[in-house]
Amino acid sequence: MSPADVCCLLFISVLACCWVPSGCYANGKVTKVCGSMEPHHRGSGETTPSPYSLETNTTTFSPTDRIQVILSGTTYFEGFLLEARDAGNQSSASAVGTFTLTDLQGTQLLTCNKHQGSAVSHTSDVRQTEVVVVWTAPTDSPSEVQFFVTVVAHYNKFWVKLPGPIIYQHGVPPLPPQPDTTPPPVPTSTASLLPAPFTSEGCGQSKSCMSDPPGCDPTKDPHCFFLSMWTEGADQTSVVFELSGPAEGYVSFALSWDTWMGNDDVYMCVKDGDRVSVSAAFVSGRTHPEDESQSGLSSVSWRLADGAIQCRFRRPVKLANQEAARYDLAQEYFVFGASGHAEHGSVWKHSRQPLISTQRKLITGPPEVLTGSRGPIIMKMHGALMLVAWMLTGSVGTFIASFYKPDWPNHSLLGQKIWFQVHRGLMVLTVTLTIVAFCLPFFYRKGWSKHAGVHPYLGCCVLALSLIQPIMAVIRPSPDSHRRYIFNWAHWGVGSVTEIIAVAAMFLGTSQSSLLLPQPLATHVLIGYVTWLASFRVLLLVHKHLYIKNSLVSDDTQGILCDQSVRRRWDSFIKPVLLAVVALGNAGLLMALLSFIAEI
Numbered sequence: 001m002s003p004a005d006v007c008c009l010l011f012i013s014v015l016a017c018c019w020v021p022s023g024c025y026a027n028g029k030v031t032k033v034c035g036s037m038e039p040h041h042r043g044s045g046e047t048t049p050s051p052y053s054l055e056t057n058t059t060t061f062s063p064t065d066r067i068q069v070i071l072s073g074t075t076y077f078e079g080f081l082l083e084a085r086d087a088g089n090q091s092s093a094s095a096v097g098t099f100t101l102t103d104l105q106g107t108q109l110l111t112c113n114k115h116q117g118s119a120v121s122h123t124s125d126v127r128q129t130e131v132v133v134v135w136t137a138p139t140d141s142p143s144e145v146q147f148f149v150t151v152v153a154h155y156n157k158f159w160v161k162l163p164g165p166i167i168y169q170h171g172v173p174p175l176p177p178q179p180d181t182t183p184p185p186v187p188t189s190t191a192s193l194l195p196a197p198f199t200s201e202g203c204g205q206s207k208s209c210m211s212d213p214p215g216c217d218p219t220k221d222p223h224c225f226f227l228s229m230w231t232e233g234a235d236q237t238s239v240v241f242e243l244s245g246p247a248e249g250y251v252s253f254a255l256s257w258d259t260w261m262g263n264d265d266v267y268m269c270v271k272d273g274d275r276v277s278v279s280a281a282f283v284s285g286r287t288h289p290e291d292e293s294q295s296g297l298s299s300v301s302w303r304l305a306d307g308a309i310q311c312r313f314r315r316p317v318k319l320a321n322q323e324a325a326r327y328d329l330a331q332e333y334f335v336f337g338a339s340g341h342a343e344h345g346s347v348w349k350h351s352r353q354p355l356i357s358t359q360r361k362l363i364t365g366p367p368e369v370l371t372g373s374r375g376p377i378i379m380k381m382h383g384a385l386m387l388v389a390w391m392l393t394g395s396v397g398t399f400i401a402s403f404y405k406p407d408w409p410n411h412s413l414l415g416q417k418i419w420f421q422v423h424r425g426l427m428v429l430t431v432t433l434t435i436v437a438f439c440l441p442f443f444y445r446k447g448w449s450k451h452a453g454v455h456p457y458l459g460c461c462v463l464a465l466s467l468i469q470p471i472m473a474v475i476r477p478s479p480d481s482h483r484r485y486i487f488n489w490a491h492w493g494v495g496s497v498t499e500i501i502a503v504a505a506m507f508l509g510t511s512q513s514s515l516l517l518p519q520p521l522a523t524h525v526l527i528g529y530v531t532w533l534a535s536f537r538v539l540l541l542v543h544k545h546l547y548i549k550n551s552l553v554s555d556d557t558q559g560i561l562c563d564q565s566v567r568r569r570w571d572s573f574i575k576p577v578l579l580a581v582v583a584l585g586n587a588g589l590l591m592a593l594l595s596f597i598a599e600i
Contacts, residue, residue: 030081030121034112035093037081037150037161040290041346045150045160051075052151054082054164056135062170063139066100068132069164071149076127079152082120083112084135087144087166095119096145100134107131143172155346156272194303197310198228198242203369206230207242210335210370212355218244222307225337225355227253231364232314239329239363240299240314243269247309249342254283255333255363259356259376261285265327268292269302269311270342276302278311280326289347296326317364332360335370349451353514375600378444379514383597385437386509389430390462390502391529391590396583397426398495399533403540407575431466438463444514452512458505465498503530510593517596529589536582540575 033039052073061067071080083095095118101107106128110119120133137145147164200217203209207230216224226244245251249271254264262285270277278300281289294300296319302311317329327333335357340350353374361370401423413421438459441449449456469491476487503526509515510522 029110031110031112031119033081034083034095034110034119037083037148039079039081039150039152039158039160040292041152041155041158045158050151050159050162052077052149052159052162054147054149054162056147056165056167059165059167060170061137061141061145061167063137063141065137067135067137067167069099069135069147071131071151073129073151075153076129077151077153078125078127078155079122079158080120080131081110081150082131082133082147083118083149084145084147086142087146088142096142097138098136100136102132102134107133141169143169155343156277192301194301194310194312197303197306197308198244198312200226200228202367203228204367206367208361208365208367208370210337210355210357210372212337212372212374214371218308218310222246224308225251225339227335227337229363230367231317236317236364238314238316240312241267242310242312243267244308244310245339247271247304247307249340250347251309251311251339252337252347254336254338254354255327255329256336257333259334261336261354264336265333267313268347269309270347271304271309272342274304276304276309276311278302278313280315329363332362332365334359335361335372337372351513352516373600375515375597376444378440380597380600382437382440382444383509383515384594385433385440386459386502387506387590387593389433389437390499390506391593392583392586393426393433394430394499394502395533395586396579397423397430398499399537399582400426400579401495402537403544404575404579427469431470434463434466441514452514453508455505455508455512458501458508462498462502462505465494465501468494469498515597515600517593517600522593522596525589525592529586532585532589533582536578540578 030039038045052071055070055072057068058065069082071082082099084097086092086094086096093113095112095115098115098117099109099120100117101109101120106123106126107120108123109117110121112118120131122128135147144166146166148161149164150158150160151162152158197219199219200209200211200215203211207228209226209228211218211227212225216226218224218226223246224244225246226242228242229239232238232240241253243251243253250268252266252268254266256262256264261283264283266281266283266289268277268279268281268289270279278297279292279294280297281292283289296315297313299314300311301313302309304310315329319326337355338350338352340352341348353376355372355374356376357370357372359370361368400419404419405417408418411418441456472487472491472494476491477483507523507526510517510526511519
């Protein structure tokens with residue numbers, strides 16, 4: 001296979017990778033709570049009268065009958081779970097019959113207890129006030145069937161298992177009512193107000209701490225993310241945690257076996273109006289926290305003031321009847337810290353990369369000051385390689401091709417002109433760095449990034465155009481061909497567009513959550529780079545234009561000799577110095593951005 005074929009195949013594979021559609025997450029997949037019908041949201045269900053009701057178009061039925069069921073409300077709801085149960089057996093959690101949808105967009109069928117279509121739920125959090133479905137009675141239907149529904153107004157306001165109408169089989173006398181044996185909900189622990197804000201005093205001496213910025217004090221800086229922990233009791237049977245951060249919505253931390261999000265034990269302090277809800281949860285991947293509750297948490301207190309949200313709670317080192325999602329605190333874990341926005345007590349995706357401890361921490365171990373980073377190593381490598389490729393090797397390589405072709409005419413390097421060999425070497429290095437850097441985010445994300453905006457699309461364009469350049473170079477016509485001008489213009493045009501898109505991608509890349517550089521300083525450095533490079537390009541273009549103009553109008557021998565003397569001095573000394581100045585300036589600005597990356 002020729003080099004051109006290899007490049008072509010690689011280019012096609014890159015385009016295919018860039019256009020793979022991202023998957024969607026379907027809300028309402030709540031089959032795990034078919035039995036209890038209780039959403040795994042923070043807190044317990046409402047006990048006030050519900051604004052929602054269930055209705056049927058009949059009170060009697062026969063096996064295989066189709067009955068219309070209507071869920072409606074005087075106010076909107078964002079989610080629901082509807083089931084039919086055996087009214088004569090309140091202890092049974094099995095659904096009866098099957099449903100048929102009338103709205104395929106807003107509703108979906110669920111499989112409860114391996115019974116397909118036995119429940120109905122929402123497909124998204126789009127607000128609605130009415131849902132109509134059709135229930136089909138089974139051939140072995142119980143004599144009495146009652147409909148139940150759980151309705152979610154918004155994340156932390158919901159009604160669990162609201163009883164609906166009871167319908168009876170024709171000719172079957174109603175059974176006497178049976179007591180409801182459903183166990184009462186477990187009461188959640190109460191929370192109190194913190195008497196005073198906690199501080200960073202004692203970090204590394206009486207408690208372990210992790211903060212961002214490092215060494216910040218939560219009493220002085222409301223934007224300080226601060227986590228502390230220490231063991232209590234002579235036998236160290238419990239751990240006290242303190243968490244503080246900006247009061248924009250929520251602050252949280254997680255215990256993880258590795259530095260990747262997924263299978264993590266999470267603890268959250270969430271602003272809900274003028275209160276703070278403290279809970280534990282589990283994250284199975286890059287998803288919303290699951291199984292939120294206050295189980296195992298005690299001595300919960302919180303404070304919401306001075307632009308900061310703070311909470312404190314105690315958790316046993318080992319929980320009685322240890323839950324699968326709650327980790328044993330007598331183990332070593334990486335510690336994650338994150339904050340973000342919340343609405344109605346529902347947390348949103350954090351806007352910044354989580355703060356991750358640089359090493360594992362024994363939760364019950366001796367006090368220490370933990371260090372952390374918000375920039376994953378693999379993403380730091382991605383940013384560094386891309387910057388080196390397009391601020392140094394690619395930039396200098398195109399600069400040489402634009403202005404240094406006539407220089408060093410009597411010297412060669414490995415049988416080719418010096419400018420060509422240097423240009424080719426730098427651009428091959430640029431393409432290699434781009435390919436390696438392009439692959440790194442896919443390894444980190446394990447797929448396409450859904451929240452990176454335009455930046456990854458620009459990256460795809462840069463890589464695709466970068467691969468087109470060597471392909472064109474391989475198949476270019478000879479220098480004396482009448483079609484050579486086509487290659488020259490195409491090569492110049494594609495190279496210029498690639499460099500422009502690369503610069504745009506760098507600007508957008510500085511604000512990516514996975515590699516957030518200090519703003520506006522990073523943007524100012526890139527503006528300085530563009531201005532620096534453009535200034536030298538304009539300078540050399542003006543000199544080139546003036547030289548050509550003078551050559552055309554000079555007709556005396558003395559003038560020509562003078563021009564040639566000036567040009568030799570320019571070519572032999574000034575232009576090489578300008579090239580060195582450009583390269584050093586680019587390298588200096590590059591080092592500034594690389595230092596920002598190292599400090600993340």
